Amino acid sequence: MTEEKLSFQAEVSKLLHIVTHSLYSNKEIFLRELISNASDACDKLRYESQTDSSLSEGDSNFRITLKVDKDAKTLTIADNGIGMNHDDLINNLGTIAKSGTEAFIKAAEESGKTDVNLIGQFGVGFYSSFMVAEKVVVTTRKAGEDKAWAWESNGEGEYTITDAERDSHGTTIVMHLREDQGEYLEDMRLRNIVTTYSDHIDIPIVLLGEEEETLNSASAIWTRAAKDISEEQYKEFYHHVAHAFDEPWLTLHNKVEGVIEYTNLLFIPGSRPLDLFTPERKNHLKLYVNRVFITDDCDEVIPQYLRFVRGVVDSGDLPLNVSREMLQHNPVLAKIKAGLTKKILSELKKKAEKDTEGYSTFWDTFGAVMKEGIYEDFAHRKECLSLARFKSTHGDEWVSLAEYVERMKDGQDQIYYISGEDLDSLKRSPQLEGFKAKGVEVLFMTDPIDEFWIPAVSQFEEKSFQSITKGGADLSKIKKDGDDAEDxxxxxxxxxxxxxxxxxxxxxxxxxxxxxxxxxxxxxxxxxxxxxxxxxxxxxxxxxxxxxxxxxxxxxxxxxxxxxxxxxxxxxxxxxxxxxxxxxxxxxxxxxxxxxxxxxxxxxxxxxxxxxxxxxxxxxx
Incomplete structure (x- = not known):
């Protein structure tokens, strides 16, 4: 057997120290994270098996198992999902650069290392295992390959990879628990954690013992009636599907019937995902066909400006063996995309009308991305414009374009704005002086996308947009309040x-x-x-x-x-x-x-x- 000793990528050791010793007061969520990862591994293999059935041959009944050994003080979580090979182990467990290690460490330190949202936000859920374990051993074999590998670490800066034996594809994680973490060796404790956090997972979670016991309902939550699902169950499914720890700001669960049938369970997060402004602008909706996972990398299921939405879409009108290439030109998916977009924008409009304060919080978080829709989505431009909110010289609150137009002065026939990177700097701009003197409201445009959607739209309610930093901004027609003479x-x-x-x-x-x-x-x-x-x-x-x-x-x-x-x-x-x-x-x-x-x-x-x-x-x- 050959042993390969490697060091974690730069700063991972520091991150592991934070995770292990400082981050969580509620350590039990480590089990949720490991179970969610196992569920994803099974979903991926189920999808790959649609085009290559040999990958899951002989072991296609997907399940996740938990096993306790009190004498050895170990807790084992195993799955028969897609598994990993040597390179996958290094990329997935030896580095977390893709998850924003530096940003994670900075945020953890700034929060006093007590913010439970951080691990989900930065995608380092596997490392939560070191909160309760002094050593973790991962044995895995990738579907379609004969060779298995073992990864081992105590979370102190190094890990080893060696040859291993495993009868079939999948991953087994053996956690050697710390002396003071014996509670996670108790069946009742594990049963309670799985019921609380992972009941929604549609793959059986089985506790091994004298008799096997399935701990979860193992039914896809989105297939159940909304009246049968509690708010807590929705929240935990959001945590699972979004790999997040924050609270969902809005939940949309509905079934569409007619020419095209599909079910969607969508969530708008309460906080901004880390990858919101990456150049790829990937969405993160999971696409299923009759409860069979197809992909979580499909830009055709939702517009890119709604990429912050998390959740699942399940349709029986797509072929089960659909490829990602076919999805790009699938008319059924195009209709689903149109339906989802209309539904999300409609629900946002309701929130904007009924919960002004709550909608302001949403806009503060995702407004810069929503504005991309004004520029890109001509079919829904009117709706996107009505949902848009801006800071202005009128006060500190967000204002809509309709509110701005309603407050326009006599003689004013343009919507005035000033653009720049920093709101405070714009508020001090000398160009505002004449407008303030006449009580003319000016919108502050601080997002880069503003420079592109404004020329594309040019006007709102027949009022053209006019930058006050351009020569065409003319105040001569507008009189000061209560002053009939010249200034x-x-x-x-x-x-x-x-x-x-x-x-x-x-x-x-x-x-x-x-x-x-x-x-x-x-x-x-x-x-x-x-x-x-x-x-x-x-x-x-x-x-x-x-x-x-x-x-x-x-x-x-x-x-x-x-x-x-x-x-x-x-x-x-x-x-x-x-x-x-x-x-x-x-x-x-x-x-x-x-x-x-x-x-x-x-x-x-x-x-x-x-x-x-x-x-x-x-x-x-």
């Missing part, structure tokens, strides 16, 4: 001809660095700001594309001056005598100031520092 501050503005003269002088000084210099009414407190021309790409989108290495044309901004600001009026007076070094420095400093406020870099930091120093010296004389 009060206009009386304090510099003479129009004089301000035009200053703008022309600034344009000469700045040259190609700016597209135009002009007066604006969008500012009240700040001296200047930069905006993009109406036909140009929004400046936030330019920054975002550049950050991702995209080749973006360098379009010069428009520099806007506040004619009521004391600094601008002093510069107007200075410009009467023509150009000067002071005027030149002021033009460059104000442009750089505007860039900095917008979160952009100053092109020439050395020149900026010199001009700033010079201006300060003159001011202190």
């Amino acid at each position: 009060d501050k206009k009386e304090d503005a510099a003479d129009k001809d004089a301000i035009d003269r200053l703008c022309a002088a600034f344009k000469v000084v700045l040259g190609d660095e700016v597209q135009e210099v002009r007066s604006t009414d969008r500012l009240t407190d700040s001296a200047v700001c930069i905006v993009a021309s109406e036909s140009a790409m929004d400046r936030n989108l330019q920054r975002m594309l550049k950050q991702h290495g995209q080749d973006v044309p360098n379009e010069a901004p428009i520099l806007e001056l506040n004619p009521t600001h004391s600094l601008i009026k002093k510069l107007v007076d200075l410009s009467v005598d023509g150009t000067s070094q002071t005027l030149d420095d002021a033009a460059h400093l104000l442009l750089d100031q505007a860039r900095i406020i917008e979160g952009e870099t100053v092109p020439d930091m050395t020149a900026f520092a010199k001009r700033l120093t010079s201006a300060m010296e003159k001011g202190l004389v």
Whole structure:
């Protein structure tokens, strides 16, 4: 027998220490995790056997067994599922990088190592076995292969893999329990844990002893009537199917009958899954055909913007031997997808109308993903727009587009918004000043997808979207509340001809660095700001594309001056005598100031520092 000693991947040892010694106060959930893994292994083999029956030949009655040896102080969990080979052991048990090890450790440490949601969120359920075991031995043989392997570790940083013997496919986990964990050697304790957490699993969980005892009902929960299922049973099935520990925010269980028949049991999680923003954007619904697992990797069963939904879909109208390639073009699945999408959006609409606070929590968690539907799903764009919520200058609460339109001012014919990465920074943007002065609400767009769906939609209820950082945002038609005359501050503005003269002088000084210099009414407190021309790409989108290495044309901004600001009026007076070094420095400093406020870099930091120093010296004389 050859023995191969390997080290866990970097940081796994640290993670195991957290799991073993600090994470859980409720240690019994280790059994739920191991049983869920065994169930998944059986489901996978049942699916693979549809196209290759030899894989399960001679051992096709799937089941999970528990066995206690009080003398040896061991608890054994075994299944006859798909099993693992040498490489699978290393990839699945020797590393958990795919589950976000670093993020897990950070979150565990920040939570004080007491958050029971963490293991499910980061997909490291197998390692929960080390909470109660001082040593774990895994013996496994992959279906279709003759060779078996044994994996062994005490969770302290290393593991070994050796040749082994196993009569058939599947996996056996032998846990050598710690001295103080003897409760998990008691039949009554195991019976209670399985009944509490794993009764919904549709594979028999058998306790071996003098007589074999099946501990669970072994019936697919989604096939049962909703009235016969308790909230606790729904919750535990969600934990199983989502490999999560949080509470489901919404449960959808219904059977569709008609031309196409299917049953779905879907859950919207209460917290954000770790892989929500991965580039693959995979959904995680499990597809069954007459209770036979087919796949959990089928993008055709639900739109990608609903990928946070967890659960199962079971239909008898798909062929049992359907391949994943066939699923891509299956008209039955297309109709199921349409039905599921309509149902989910309909239920979300009900929640939004009846539970504003609860829906705000949902949107705070999944809104950035839901917005993808506005851009991608033309058939349901109207529904997605009505479900969308935004932060705005109106207050701290989420607002809908319908609420925004209802609050629009007399003379306002556009939906104003400002986009950027950080909400707090946007709230301080000088571009907001004129809008706030007139009581005009502005939406904050802080998600990258906003830059794509807004041009695609262009309007809502015949009101077009207008970025306030573009030149087309015109406030002249909108009057201040309770004020029938021109804005009060206009009386304090510099003479129009004089301000035009200053703008022309600034344009000469700045040259190609700016597209135009002009007066604006969008500012009240700040001296200047930069905006993009109406036909140009929004400046936030330019920054975002550049950050991702995209080749973006360098379009010069428009520099806007506040004619009521004391600094601008002093510069107007200075410009009467023509150009000067002071005027030149002021033009460059104000442009750089505007860039900095917008979160952009100053092109020439050395020149900026010199001009700033010079201006300060003159001011202190």
